[in-house]
Amino acid sequence: GIEWAVEHGVDILSMSLGTDVYVEPVAEAIKWAISQGAIVVVAAGNGGFYGYFTISFPGSMDEVITVGSCTKPPFKVSAWxxxxxxxxxxxxxxxxxxxxENIIAARAANTSMGYPINDYYTMASGTSMATPHxxxxxxxxxxxxxxWGQDEVKAALIECARPIEEDYYTCGAGVIDxxxxxxxxxxxxxxxxAFGPVVLKGYKSQFNIASVSNYTLEVELHKRMFFENGIDYTYLLHIDAYNLSLKPFEEEILSVEISFRETLPVGHLFGEIMLECSNKTYRMIFNAITLSALNVTLLGLKGELLNACMGLVIVESLYSEEIYASRIGDPSSSLYVFLATVMDLPFILYPGSYIIRFLYPPFADNEAKLKIAGILYSNVTHVERLQISNHVIDLSKLHRVDVQIAPHSGKPLCPVSSAIGFSYPYPLSTMYLISWISLDRHATAGNSYESLPMLTYVSEHEMLYPLMFFEAIPEGYFLKGSFAVSPEVYFIGWHMFDPHTPSLSYELDDFMKVNARYDAASETPLGAKLSMKIYT
Incomplete structure (x- = not known):
């Protein structure tokens, strides 16, 4: 739809839509539309009740103009x-x-979105209603x-916005003017x-000032920088020049730098550079992340370097309820992480001690002719102030646990996925789970299994309480790589085990059978509920 609209001469794309998942084809289409001269305006999303880090895609793209919602005057940001x-x-x-909020808009025939006023108008609230403004x-x-293109329109709207009493992550530059x-x-x-995380990108950035005037401009620059708690740190911010003379349509590049000192606070710095000329003030807001970085290196069974992004890394603070999970690069995986902030590696964290957990999908050890069911790992790591730390996970040093799955007599099973997760002993509840859909790794249509040996590698750590299960379906339910209608889904091996356990053996009759096609829910022996999605 984006390509079609631009090819048919659309100048502005108003996108009142969003999802929690980054969709690369959509992102590429938006970037292409902007390159063709289109202006792209996108809703921020309505997840504000959940706090920060809730901007939906494609509003999360740096290239677009992302719109939040506020009330009508006196302009208070909507809670959602x-x-x-x-x-x-x-x-x-x-x-x-x-x-x-409470915006009256045209109503499409025979629709019920919002609160219909009559056949032609409805009233609704949401960032979807703010975006068309x-x-x-x-x-x-x-x-x-x-x-003008995207950059000019975006710059004009942001630098001339009306400031309001909210933090930048809530209202951006302010209310549109x-x-x-x-x-x-x-x-x-x-x-x-955006300075970004300074430990990765440095303490220096630059910006352009472009005159769009027919006469020479005398520009005076002012600065302001403050910590997230409001304490002023302007004295740590430096700009190349504080007075400029710009000829008509001239452009100047200036550098801005944050001084690194022991007094630099840890967290989020905010600020603005104010440009005064012709009795008007233009604002450019910025942020800088003064946190630490934690990367993860994964070494294989023979010391070879593996791609850690193909697994799931979870870090939990020992001193707070903060949980962070890595973004998985394996397209065949489905991820369930509860109460966690998902980010790319390396993690950007406050200094301190963390439990680091690692889950890796099933893979084949061709030399040993074994199928590895997965990797469970847990350890403690420390992150220093404003430093880049690296945590190495060496699979050759982990313990091996053998898992044997015995199906019904006369009803062989084909394993379709494995899942590994963790639970605290108090209370016994699953906090996160990862499932790899692994038809290509474990089974081929028509294969029969009297039993399937699998291996799970686990770390030896007293804080590790892993929960593990394997999933299988009766043979014959494959149809061109997909499930047939209403297969029987079996949970095999839902178990909490000690890392020293040398082997596990399961009989199918010991576990619950669930009949479902898309969704299945199981009451585990530990009393914790698990919900999982089975993709067709």
Missing amino acids: SSRGPVLPSWSIKPDIVAPG VAGAAALLLQIHPD VVESALPKLLTYPANL
Whole structure:
């Protein structure tokens, strides 16, 4: 739809939609649309009740103009409006907010969205209702400046926004101000400056100031930087120049740097660079992440380097309830992580001690002619202040546990996935689970298994309480690589075991049988509920 719209001459894409998952084809289509001159405006999402890091995709893309919701005057950000920052860039989102509560809009025939007023109008709330306000503002700007593209429109809207009493991750630069955005004297790029995690990207960045005026501009720059608790740290921020003279349509590049000192706080720094000219003030907001980094290196059974992104890394603070999970690069996996912030490796963390857990999918050890059911690993690591730490997981040093699955007599099974997770002893409840759909790894249609030997490698650590199960279906339910209608799904080997246990053996009759096609729920022997999705 994006390509079709742009190819048919659309100037502005107003996208009141979102998902929790990054969809690469959509992202590439949006980037292409912007390269063709289209303006892309996207809703931030309505997950604000869950706090920060709740911007939905594609609003999480740095390239788009992301819109949050606020009330009508006096402009209070809606409680449900999604909040930033966004990962992996850690940049500020939303970019801007606009009225999105109790908005009356045109009603499509025979629809019931919102609260229908009559046959032609309905009333609704959401960032989906705020986004068209900004898309309409962009249309007005293009009427005045038909040569502008995404960068110019975004810069004008953000730098001229009306500040409100909220943090940048909640309201961005503030409330849209169409009148002030219409005829700016200068534009700044990027519209929002993001230092990102300084331990990875450094303490220095730069921005462009471009004149869009027909006469020479005298520009005076001011700065402000403060910690997330409001304490002022402006004295640690430095700019190349504080006075500029810009000729008509001239562009200047300036560097901005944060001084690294022992007094630099750990957390989130915010600030703004204010540019005054012709009795007007333009604002460029920024953030800097002064946290530490933790990377994970995975060594194989023979010391070879493996891709840790193909597994799941989870870190939990020993001193708080913070849980972080890595983003998995295995497209055949389905991931369930409860109450965790998902991010790319390396993790960006506060300094301190963490439990690091690692789950790795089934794989084949061809030399030993074995199928490895998975890897369970748990250990403690320490993250130093404003440092990059690396944690090495060496599979050759982990213990091996043999797992034997014996199916019904006369009814052979084909294993289709394995799952490994962890549970604390108090209370006994599953906190996260990963399942790899592994038809290509374990079974081929038509194969019969009297029993299937599998291996699970686990670490030896007193904090490890792993829960493990394997899933299988009766042979004959495969249909061109997919399940047939309503297969019988068996949970095989739901068990909490000691890492020293040398082997595990399961009989199918010992476990619950569940009849379902898409979803199955099982009451585990430990009393913890598990929900899982079976993909067809």
